Amino acid sequence: MLHALLNSSRGLAYVWKNEAAFRQELMLFVFLTPFAFLISERASDVVLLLLSLWLVLIVEVINTSIEVVVNRIGFEPHELSGVAKDVGSAAVMLSLLVAFLVWSVFVFAYLQQLFAW
Numbered sequence: 001m002l003h004a005l006l007n008s009s010r011g012l013a014y015v016w017k018n019e020a021a022f023r024q025e026l027m028l029f030v031f032l033t034p035f036a037f038l039i040s041e042r043a044s045d046v047v048l049l050l051l052s053l054w055l056v057l058i059v060e061v062i063n064t065s066i067e068v069v070v071n072r073i074g075f076e077p078h079e080l081s082g083v084a085k086d087v088g089s090a091a092v093m094l095s096l097l098v099a100f101l102v103w104s105v106f107v108f109a110y111l112q113q114l115f116a117w
Contacts, residue, residue: 012061022057032053032103039109059092063089
């Protein structure tokens with residue numbers, strides 16, 4: 001268990017140091033977390049909002065691992081290397097879309113209730 005924790009810590013340290021997108025997404029998570037509590041009526045709503053943001057971070061870490069492996073194999077252009085990186089990037093984009101949609105629903109409902117539309 002300790003060995004797995006150390007491996008995970010090294011992985012997180014790597015993405016923090018080397019991936020600007022991860023740092024940006026983590027800052028977004030930190031910034032939006034208080035708003036999850038503000039716009040939610042139930043604990044399950046808070047969990048859903050925060051999980052949508054955690055999903056983005058998780059997918060970004062997986063995308064980084066794909067990029068690292070592709071780069072390990074070689075830097076020369078290869079169609080499949082490009083495909084692997086593009087698919088990883090698409091996964092991040094889809095997770096961001098999920099987070100955006102989840103947050104949009106809750107923000108709209110909160111504003112609707114706040115202004116009694």
